[in-house]
Amino acid sequence: MKKLALVAVVALLGLVVFAATQLTLFVIQPIGMLPEGRTVLILRGDKNLNFIDSADAICERVSGGVSLICRSAALSAAINDTKILLRMPYSATLYGISTGGREYDR
Known part of the structure; x- marks a missing residue:
């Protein structure tokens, strides 16, 4: 029983x-x-993503601000040439986590 629990913990840690x-x-x-x-x-691959x-968080990190052009470029760079594993509804909570609590105009 202890071995099974140890294997489960190691597998979970690996995941x-x-x-x-x-x-x-x-x-x-x-x-x-x-x-x-x-x-x-998405699969991150060699992209520098958290x-x-x-896209707004990437723009803030890279250029110090968010613009429509930067948002478009960041979205395209992050999503193109990657495998989307799961599509889910928008999450304002996750968006807030990504931007450190900042909100940017649409």
Whole structure:
């Protein structure tokens, strides 16, 4: 019984490490082309993304602010050429986590 519990803990730890290093919950804020917004689980690959990220958060990190052009470029760079594993509804909570609690205009 102890061996089974140890195997389960090690497997769970491995799964958590894999998710934290290889997956991203990418939040797409409601915008004109996608008025209801979306949250997608994607493979991170070699992209410099956080576990919970958004186009607005990327713009803030890279350029120090958010603009429509930057938002579009960041969204395209994050989503294109990757595998979307799961599509979910928009999450304002995850968006807030990605931006450190800041909200930007649509």
